[in-house]
Amino acid sequence: MGEMSQEPLEPQTETWLQRDVLFFAGHGHLFDQLLEAVSQQRYATFLVLYAEIVQMLAESPDRDGFSRDALRIMALSAHKRHAWVGDPAFQIWIGLAFKATNALLRNLTQDQSVLIQLLQGFPALLQRIEARQPDSDTQSQPPIQRFEIDPLITLATPPSYEFPIEASKTQLERTGYSLAFFTDVATLALERIAQTWPACHARFGQLVKLICYLPDGGFRSCSASRYTGVILIAAKDQSILDLEESLVHEWAHQLLYNIVEICPIIDEEGPEASFKLPWSSQQRDLYGYFHAFFVYVFLVKYLERVQQRAHNEQQRAQRRRAFILDGLKKALPDLLASQGFTPMGKTLLACLEQELRALGINHAAHPG
Amino acid sequence: MTKVVNKHGLATVLGRAMMDPNFADALSQDPAAAASGMGVALSPDEVAAVKNLNTATLTSAAAAIRGNLGVHAIFDQQQQQARMD
Numbered sequence: 001m002g003e004m005s006q007e008p009l010e011p012q013t014e015t016w017l018q019r020d021v022l023f024f025a026g027h028g029h030l031f032d033q034l035l036e037a038v039s040q041q042r043y044a045t046f047l048v049l050y051a052e053i054v055q056m057l058a059e060s061p062d063r064d065g066f067s068r069d070a071l072r073i074m075a076l077s078a079h080k081r082h083a084w085v086g087d088p089a090f091q092i093w094i095g096l097a098f099k100a101t102n103a104l105l106r107n108l109t110q111d112q113s114v115l116i117q118l119l120q121g122f123p124a125l126l127q128r129i130e131a132r133q134p135d136s137d138t139q140s141q142p143p144i145q146r147f148e149i150d151p152l153i154t155l156a157t158p159p160s161y162e163f164p165i166e167a168s169k170t171q172l173e174r175t176g177y178s179l180a181f182f183t184d185v186a187t188l189a190l191e192r193i194a195q196t197w198p199a200c201h202a203r204f205g206q207l208v209k210l211i212c213y214l215p216d217g218g219f220r221s222c223s224a225s226r227y228t229g230v231i232l233i234a235a236k237d238q239s240i241l242d243l244e245e246s247l248v249h250e251w252a253h254q255l256l257y258n259i260v261e262i263c264p265i266i267d268e269e270g271p272e273a274s275f276k277l278p279w280s281s282q283q284r285d286l287y288g289y290f291h292a293f294f295v296y297v298f299l300v301k302y303l304e305r306v307q308q309r310a311h312n313e314q315q316r317a318q319r320r321r322a323f324i325l326d327g328l329k330k331a332l333p334d335l336l337a338s339q340g341f342t343p344m345g346k347t348l349l350a351c352l353e354q355e356l357r358a359l360g361i362n363h364a365a366h367p368g
Numbered sequence: 369m370t371k372v373v374n375k376h377g378l379a380t381v382l383g384r385a386m387m388d389p390n391f392a393d394a395l396s397q398d399p400a401a402a403a404s405g406m407g408v409a410l411s412p413d414e415v416a417a418v419k420n421l422n423t424a425t426l427t428s429a430a431a432a433i434r435g436n437l438g439v440h441a442i443f444d445q446q447q448q449q450a451r452m453d
Contacts (some may be wrong), residue, residue: 037425044425047382047418048433054379067376074378074417098433105434160448224448246451253449280452291449 017263017344019351022255023301024199035206038258039082046073046085046094052101053119057112062119069122087129088209088229089150093118095226096152125152141190141204144211146179147172153210156227161217176215176235186211186233189243196305200248200298207254208247221246225257241306241313245299245320252298256291265290265345275334278327286340290349293331296324297352300359328356377408378417385423386430392423 016022016034024031050070057063073084084090100115102108128150132143147169154163164172176182194201209229217234231250237243259265266287275289276282284292303321306314335349381403385392395402399415410418 040422041425041429044422045429045432047421047426048386048429051379051382051386052433054376055383064375067379071378071413071417075413099437102433102435102437160450219450219452222448222450226447249451282452287447288449295449 017347017351019354022351023298023355024197024203028199031203034262035258037262039086041262042085042091042094043081045098046070049094049097049101050074052105053097053115056101056104057115057119060112060116060119062116066119066122069126072126083133084126084129086209086229087132088227089125089152090129091228092152092156092226093122093125095156141187142208142210144179144183144186144213146213149210149212153212153227153230156224157212157230157232160219160222160224161212161214161232172216176213179213182213182215182235185240185243186213186247189240189247192240192244193247193302196244196307197248197302200251200302203255204247204251207258208251211247221250223250223253223257225260228254228257228261239313239316241309241316245302248302249295249299252295253291255298256294259348263344263348264342265348267340267342267345270338270340273338273340275331278330279324286335286338289331290335290341290345293328293335294348294352296328297355297359300324300328301355304359325359329360332356377403378410378414381406381408381410382418382426385418385426389423389427392421392426396421396423 016030016037018030021030021034050067054063054067073081076084085094097115097118100118104110104112104115147163149163157163177185190201190204193204207229208231210231212230212232213235214232215235217232219232219234220236221234222232223230231247231254233243233246233250237246270286273286275284275286277284277289277292279292279296300321303317303324306317309317332353336353341349381395381399384406385395391402394405395418399418400410403410403414
């Protein structure tokens with residue numbers, strides 16, 4: 001789970017903190033190293049959690065069952081183990097158990113009931129993950145769901161979204177398009193992403209594990225590090241091009257959540273600041289501002305690749321690209337002036353700045 | 369040293385590795401030998417679980433679970449990237 005306030009991993013992380021790696025201009029193996037480093041961090045966190053829980057709960061009858069189940073995960077091949085530990089619900093469980101264990105170890109509470117409850121839910125979690133393991137390793141399109149969501153994910157999504165209670169589902173099913181229809185449209189949007197930016201599409205399923213179609217969502221799209229791997233899409237996109245943008249947008253957030261897991265970018269001791277997003281006028285702290293900046297650089301990269309489409313769609317892509325780029329130019333000085341970045345955060349910002357400068361030159365030469 | 373077959377031996381061994389980077393390195397390289405030095409016999413599955421473990425990540429996670437989780441700690445219910453534009 002993201003942002004565990006762990007010490008940054010140096011110097012290995014520096015190797016993939018390069019513009020060419022992040023934007024797929026070669027060095028695919030370094031991008032793989034980034035994902036591998038995230039997997040290793042998640043597995044190490046699970047091992048630490050296992051060791052602390054087993055040693056701390058010596059008197060609990062729930063310890064043996066957890067220990068046995070945890071060993072089942074550890075005994076998998078490294079590839080399968082990483083897939084299981086990287087499951088969004090598993091990561092949410094780790095996040096909750098980590099927080100509960102931390103509170104007990106630091107004597108912030110003596111009450112073990114929260115942790116015990118999590119241990120008791122662990123076997124059922126493993127069963128659910130086993131049931132949804134993909135048949136092949138090459139699945140590039142994640143499942144799309146509306147109501148049949150893992151209960152741990154529904155626990156983590158508020159306040160982004162409150163999944164309805166059973167009695168409300170029937171009424172909600174009448175709102176928006178059906179899940180089957182949305183799945184067809186999303187599949188088409190992903191096919192277009194594959195044609196437009198193959199390298200991005202090839203990485204899509206590695207970072208996005210579940211798309212939740214939530215037509216009653218109060219956002220256009222949404223995600224958070226506490227449920228990394230899950231993206232929420234409402235019904236506010238006006239076209240398939242818009243949906244392509246939403247998918248790439250949320251994919252890029254996932255990439256940054258993964259980066260932050262192993263490489264904190266914001267200095268938590270740094271100055272507090274609030275910024276207005278140039279694109280929506282929403283207020284954000286530095287972390288949120290940087291997230292938006294990071295994502296919008298990717299979106300400009302995507303939209304500049306939108307070629308050979310119908311004339312009106314081509315025009316919409318160009319207008320949208322110009323709007324996003326204008327916001328990026330406004331945001332860049334704010335971010336460069338901020339004192340709130342860690343050294344690796346500054347390195348990442350420098351990568352984006354380089355990319356933006358290149359994009360700016362391109363746009364000056366080929367105005368949309 | 370007499371080896372003890374302990375169903376929680378892996379947790380004991382990991383507990384030491386979390387506190388002792390040199391032992392963590394030894395465990396990662398040769399889990400059976402390192403555990404044996406503590407009098408613990410690891411099963412083949414347990415050996416596989418920690419073989420080639422990235423010890424830097426283990427140390428980092430071990431420090432985090434006993435440390436202050438910080439302002440932007442895990443499971444911050446307020447943190448989200450909701451897009452409205």
